[in-house]
Amino acid sequence: MDYLQQILFIVAVAVTAWYITRRVQLISRAIKLGRAENRTDHPDERLRTMLLVAFGQKKMFTNPLVGVMHFVIYLGFIIINIEILEIILDGVLGTHRLFAPYTTAVYPFLIGVFEVLAAGVLLVCVGFLARRFIARVSRLQASRHRELRGWPVSDATIILMAEIVLMIAFLTWNAADSALRDRGVGHYADAPVGDFIISQHLKPLFAGFSDSGLVAYERGAWWIHILGIMAFAVYVTYSKHLHIALGFPNVYFSDLQPKGEMQNMPEITKEVQLALGLPLTTGADGSQANDNGEQPAEATSGDIGRFGAKDVYDLKWINLMNAYSCTECGRCTAACPANITGKKLSPRKIMMDTRDRMEDIQRGWKEHGSDYKDDKSLLGDYITVEEINACTTCQACVMACPVNINPLDIILQLRRYRVMEEAQAPASWNAMFSNIENNMAPWKFSPSDRFNWAEQVNEPVSTK
């Protein structure tokens, strides 16, 4: 075979691997900007959740048609990638269909499965483009959702078009390969395989090609397919499409507690216990006291830090992984009561802003060195107070996310910063706070009147 092709191929693989490694390092460094939190508890439950929600795509089937469509692409991605192994080995070794002679019994069947999936992926990508541009599904429209304007819509279109090109390349490559075999051209005739289930019907396309033209097409399609896959793998790390990799760990590490439970702040528990003269039960670092109620020694000198979150550094690492796992499908935003009624809040935008913030921080590292910190912050420069204040904490966004992203957790941490560090709650919230403090109820009633209702318990029920 042609050694030049082998060398070019190995260079392409090496460049791809180098780029991806660098991107993985940067992204993991960005995620680690967040606060540490142990999420390795309950491994059985986490594994079960990951199998159901990530591998089984359970939440995608809320809409069965879209669930099936997405499942086809997902299966295609995982299963067609088995074929990538052969393609890469062929490329490195200069062979052609390396596995065919050793797997004669199953090889045509396997390629047949890949082809059926490839055709499925192609059709579904066309379907998804149609949903975006013809059916104009509301949650995917930049005209309705400002966070989609510009790059996000292009990103989505590029991905779908790229997948269509890759699948066409794969299918026509197989067809050209079969046609060459039929004609007995060179080494093509040596592969011990017949026609494949889908590509055999594409062979007539090549009837007018000369032998050398057909070889050129076969080589071209092979290179477009494999280089396309490599380019796509690098592109994904810059794209919303990163969910294909991070979706799995993201679901594994997702919240296990009931959705209504807000995370406790142990550093405040300590303050409150001191204020109320109660025995301390928790260290400033969140460590539990021992059986005698004594604090671990280091807990007293611990740095309390900031209450709530102003920037990505104050969020937990899982919030940041959430942001990188978001594929901007907008199911959260479509379910958000605030967004439905025209408020500025969009849970999807919360996740996109968090990711944009991390990407901007990385850009700063590149330009000014890895210790660089700009003077921007997530709250204020990316997410506004108007947005976080509009949240009803209804958890519809959390429920809707197919990969268990929790936009609400970020919103609530930003609110905590706004209220406790900046003391900038809306005036009527401040009134509610002082009512609770003074009257033990969020309204201005006297606590001594709290039990007055009992006097009416024997009065006739009004039917009004």
Add this chain to the structure above:
Amino acid sequence: MEATTEKVYKVPTMADMAAAGEEPEILFWVGCAGSFDDRYKRVTIAFVRILNHVGIKFAVLGPEEACTGDPARRAGNEFLFQMQAMANIQVLNGYNVKKIVTACPHCFNTLKNEYPELGGEYEVVHHSQFLQGLINEGRVRVKDGESFKGRRITFHDSCYLGRANKIYEAPREVLAALDADLVEMKRSRTNGLCCGAGGAQYFKEPEPGNKDVNVERVQEALGTGADTIAVACPFCMTMMSDGVKNQNREDSVKVYDISELIARGEGL
């Protein structure tokens, strides 16, 4: 409905019981809305009558009860929340409370999910679950009172009951005992649309938008053709009632808590 003054309903407090050296089976956590809001006081009374009717030994905290701190926590004021929580836990633990029932999903969620980490561990049930239990056991038969046959009822899921705590069926099974026609809104159960009050929204004006959330929700409820919107949350009660008024349908469509409907069905 006929007045039922011949029967005397009682509301014992924990203090009374402790003084008599007794402990109740269950503490009824009334909540701020149940104590102060004129509309929701009627729900509190309906539930107390049911408790009396089935002869359960219950008690309330009365003036010793205080806000759980839920709206403060959701608004971002963790200090205030924890002050409330610690004080409440001291009272509850002081009375050795084991089991709590409440008609407010926000109190329910906070007591059940958020107090344990602060030292308050109780078995907490929502009144929808409690009523479901009474109906299943045959202690409430929904027979001697008003008939709901032929009435159309739609149930509005409270976020803090549904998504927050996965309680979707209990309130529906309670309503099923009424033998009315239950109709579902398109957005129900896990997809239920918020009434707009959660996350401390109840205590401030909404941000600028093109519609109020409760109006969006009430329009959906009215679309079912129901004459009764059943709720199981004091905030939902206010938001849905206001929404019905906004749509000028308060004469033909009523908003009730599930315990009020059961009390009426039972003739209490």
